[in-house]
Amino acid sequence: MENVPAKKYMSEEKYSKRTARRILLDKIVRWAFSFSILFAVIVLVVLLYQIITKSIGWLDWNFLTGNLSIKPEKAGIRGVILGSLLLMVVVIPVTLFLGVATAIYLEEYAGKSKLKTIITTNISNLASVPSVIFGLLGLAVFGRLFNLGSSILAGGLTLSLLVLPIVVVSSQEAIKAVPGYLRDASYAIGASKWTTIRKVVLPASLPGILTGSILAMSRAIGETAPLVVLGIPTLILKIPNGIFDDFTALPIQIYYWTLDTVLTAEYANLAAATIVVLLTMLFLMNSIAIFIRNKFQKRY
Amino acid sequence: MTNIVNDEVKNRVVYEVSNLNLWYGNDQALVDVSADIESNEVTAIIGPSGCGKSTFIKTLNRMVELIPIVKTSGEIKYNGVDIFDKSIRVEDLRTKVGMVFQKPNPFPKSVFENVAYGPRIHGIKNKKILNEIVETSLKKAAIWDELKDRLNDNAYGLSGGQQQRLCLARVLAVEPEVVLMDEPTSALDPISTLKIEDLIQELKSSYTIIIVTHNMQQAGRISDKTAFFLNGEIIEFDRTETIFSTPKDKRTEDYITGRFG
Numbered sequence: 001m002e003n004v005p006a007k008k009y010m011s012e013e014k015y016s017k018r019t020a021r022r023i024l025l026d027k028i029v030r031w032a033f034s035f036s037i038l039f040a041v042i043v044l045v046v047l048l049y050q051i052i053t054k055s056i057g058w059l060d061w062n063f064l065t066g067n068l069s070i071k072p073e074k075a076g077i078r079g080v081i082l083g084s085l086l087l088m089v090v091v092i093p094v095t096l097f098l099g100v101a102t103a104i105y106l107e108e109y110a111g112k113s114k115l116k117t118i119i120t121t122n123i124s125n126l127a128s129v130p131s132v133i134f135g136l137l138g139l140a141v142f143g144r145l146f147n148l149g150s151s152i153l154a155g156g157l158t159l160s161l162l163v164l165p166i167v168v169v170s171s172q173e174a175i176k177a178v179p180g181y182l183r184d185a186s187y188a189i190g191a192s193k194w195t196t197i198r199k200v201v202l203p204a205s206l207p208g209i210l211t212g213s214i215l216a217m218s219r220a221i222g223e224t225a226p227l228v229v230l231g232i233p234t235l236i237l238k239i240p241n242g243i244f245d246d247f248t249a250l251p252i253q254i255y256y257w258t259l260d261t262v263l264t265a266e267y268a269n270l271a272a273a274t275i276v277v278l279l280t281m282l283f284l285m286n287s288i289a290i291f292i293r294n295k296f297q298k299r300y
Numbered sequence: 301m302t303n304i305v306n307d308e309v310k311n312r313v314v315y316e317v318s319n320l321n322l323w324y325g326n327d328q329a330l331v332d333v334s335a336d337i338e339s340n341e342v343t344a345i346i347g348p349s350g351c352g353k354s355t356f357i358k359t360l361n362r363m364v365e366l367i368p369i370v371k372t373s374g375e376i377k378y379n380g381v382d383i384f385d386k387s388i389r390v391e392d393l394r395t396k397v398g399m400v401f402q403k404p405n406p407f408p409k410s411v412f413e414n415v416a417y418g419p420r421i422h423g424i425k426n427k428k429i430l431n432e433i434v435e436t437s438l439k440k441a442a443i444w445d446e447l448k449d450r451l452n453d454n455a456y457g458l459s460g461g462q463q464q465r466l467c468l469a470r471v472l473a474v475e476p477e478v479v480l481m482d483e484p485t486s487a488l489d490p491i492s493t494l495k496i497e498d499l500i501q502e503l504k505s506s507y508t509i510i511i512v513t514h515n516m517q518q519a520g521r522i523s524d525k526t527a528f529f530l531n532g533e534i535i536e537f538d539r540t541e542t543i544f545s546t547p548k549d550k551r552t553e554d555y556i557t558g559r560f561g
Contacts, residue, residue, distance in 0.1 A: 111368055181405040185467070188363060189418040189474050190395030199421065200407060 054272035063273055067239065068248075072266035077274055079239040083152065083247035084221060084281065090156025090243055091163070091220045096213060098160070099167030100202075103209075106168075107175040108197055120172070127165035134162040135229030143230055150231045152243040158226050163216035170212020174205035207293045214289040218282055224251040250278040311338040314478060314508050315360060320374035322355060322532075324367065329355045331532040333374070337525075339477075342500055342509045344523035344540065346516055348555070352532040353512045354402075357480045360510065361397040362390050395422070398471030399480040403487050404463035406455035406470070411438075411447050414455050414466055418474035433473050441469035442499050461492025465499070479503065481511040485518065497522050516556060520544050528552045 066076015102123075110116040138158025148154035178201050186196040202209075232252050240247040257271040315337040322330035329352045337343050345353045358364040360376065362383060376383045383393055395418075406414050415434045424430060434451070438444040443465040447458075455466055464484060471479060481500075485493040500509055500522050513519050519526050520540060527537040528549075536543060536552045547553045 181401060181403060182407060184363065184366070184399075184401060185405045185407065185470070186417070187366065188361065188394060188399035188401070189421075189471055190391045190393075191418075191421050192391050195421050199417070204408065 051272045051275050054269050055276045058269045059273040059276055063270075064277070068253075072264055072270055075270055077250075077253060077277065080248050080250055080253045080274070081277065081281075083240055084249045084278075086152045086240055086243055086247065087156050087159065087249055088217070088221060088285075090153055091159050092217060094157065094160040095163055095167055095216060095220070099164050099213070099216075100171050100209060102164075102168045103171030103175055104197060104201075107172055108193065108201070123165050123168050127169060130225075131162055131223055132225045132229060134158060135226030137161065138226055139230050148244075150233070150246055152240060152245060152247045155227050155230055155232070155247065155249070156243065158230060159220040159223055162223060162226055163220045166216040166219065167209075167212055170215070171205070171209045174208025174212070175201060177208060178204045203296070206296045210289055210293045210296075214286055214293075217285060217289075221249075221282060221285070222251055222278065224255050227252050228255065250274055250281070254278065311340055313337070314339045314379060316375075316377040316380075318375045318377075320356075320359065320376060321372065322352075322359060322364070323371045325369045329532050330359070333532075333534050335527060335534055335537050337508065337510060339508045340504055340506075341524040342504050342511060342522055344519035344526045345510065345512045345529060346514075346519050346526060346555075347529035349514075351529040353529050354482050355532075356529065357399075357482060357510055357512055360478070360480055361394050361399055363394070363399060365390075395474050396476055397478040397480060398474065398476035399482065400464070400468050400471060400484045402483040404460055404467055406458070406463050406466050408454065408456055410452045411455055411458070411466060412451040415469050415473050418470060422474060437469040437473040438466075440472045440503070441465045442495065442502070443469060459492070461488050461495060464488060464492070464496060468496075468499070476507065478508045478510065481509065483512050483514055486514060493518075528555060530555070 063076050064081070065078050066074065068077070068079060069075040106116060106120060110119075135158060138154060138161065142148045142154040142157045143150065146154075148157075182200050182204060183196055186200045191199070227249060232248055233246060238246070254271050254274045257267040257274065261268045261271070313336045315335070317333055317335045317337070320330055320333040321328065333352075333356065345356060347353050355364060359372065360378075360383075364370050364372075372384065378393065378397070381388065407417060409417075412434055415437050416430050419430060419433050424433070435444060435448075438447055443462060446462060447466070450458075455463060458466060464487075468479075468484075485496050488496065497518065500511065503509060504524075511519075511523065523540045525538065526540045526543040528535045528543065528547075528551075530551055536547060536549045538548075543552060544556060547556060
């Protein structure tokens with residue numbers, strides 16, 4: 001070791017020891033971090049393996065297109081898939097509109113008032129409120145007050161409330177990240193505020209807004225607790241026709257089938273098959289959103 | 301003789317600024333500024349950093365109001381009308397008074413869309429008219445020849461100097477009367493700077509140009525009148541030759557000869 005720094009203050013031996021310790025620490029940290037990711041991956045792989053092996057033989061065309069039944073070998077989840085899709089038909093437009101509008105108001109119009117700080121803090125806090133609580137809120141407001149019962153509309157609005165904070169906060173961040181000089185360029189040739197937002201701010205922040213929305217929608221489609229609280233019936237044999245009909249959704253069906261495994265063991269296989277369907281839907285939704293995001297990223 | 305008379309007929313007062321004060325919160329940035337700015341001239345604003353140059357020209361199109369804590373007093377008359385008057389729509393003012401910034405700030409869109417942005421937001425949808433406006437504006441900004449085959453390319457792929465001229469074309473596309481320039485060449489190389497300076501000379505026959513510059517040689521080269529700002533006040537405002545040859549104020553002389561700033 002020729003190049004000992006600060007020789008004046010430190011003996012060569014001490015320096016060498018310290019360096020060895022730093023290198024060791026580096027190795028330990030690397031292992032700790034690798035283990036962290038390994039842990040998540042292993043759990044996921046085990047889960048997927050179990051589910052997929054269980055669903056083999058059960059997940060077929062008849063299962064996807066058939067109606068619910070008490071008899072496991074006859075049961076199909078057409079109505080359940082439709083329920084989840086219709087739920088998204090309510091959740092996606094409501095959440096995107098309200099979420100992005102709220103974010104635009106807070107970032108572009110609200111100024112720097114105390115009220116804004118209070119609202120922003122509370123929205124962030126809402127993101128961490130347990131989903132059961134949102135279910136109770138939905139039951140009281142949409143189910144009872146607006147008399148929507150346990151319809152798709154009531155469920156969708158409840159889920160929208162649940163995931164709104166995620167969309168608002170991530171949209172706010174995306175809007176904040178649009179550089180001021182782009183806004184200036186627009187204002188400087190006589191554009192109004194709304195024109196500037198619509199033609200400059202939103203296109204530039206769209207990738208960020210979409211990323212948050214993907215997360216939010218994925219959470220909404222997988223939520224069980226708020227729907228259980230809303231009183232979604234255990235077994236619906238009817239296929240929903242519109243957003244005012246009663247319904248059941250994929251996570252709910254998974255939940256009930258898992259519960260009833262004590263009665264009929266084959267329900268576990270039905271639950272596994274439904275999980276595969278739910279995961280596939282999630283995967284498709286995310287892929288579409290990522291595709292849209294990349295397309296816009298290239299353009300702007 | 302006749303020449304001079306013609307010049308005087310042609311030039312009219314575009315901006316009458318009287319007793320303008322401006323505060324950022326409690327910090328006063330402009331102190332009792334009064335100046336008349338005439339049409340079809342290049343007015344240069346010089347002074348050391350933080351003297352209020354940029355604040356001053358951003359007040360002329362009320363861009364300064366985008367900062368929420370700004371307060372103003374006094375009067376700015378644009379073509380005889382007080383721009384702070386309630387009846388004035390700031391969008392109209394900024395359509396007539398365009399601005400080019402220190403750092404080129406094209407939109408992350410194509411060259412064409414950048415120039416067409418202004419006409420589009422003012423309601424022009426006809427593709428043929430838009431094509432025409434884009435072509436004339438790029439020609440006025442002396443960049444048509446370089447960009448005519450790259451109209452669909454993203455503006456971010458252009459060089460800094462090209463971007464700045466594109467930003468100028470974007471302003472010219474809405475046919476303003478006044479073009480404000482806030483140190484438009486400070487981020488550019490010498491050749492690009494020269495191109496912009498030549499351009500300013502050409503444009504002054506059709507536009508009134510007010511330019512903030514850090515570069516005194518630049519003020520000397522391109523401007524007809526020069527205002528020297530110090531600590532938010534106009535120390536001296538006169539014909540550029542006068543300012544540079546026989547300044548009346550000691551502080552102007554010190555600044556110009558490089559004794560401070």
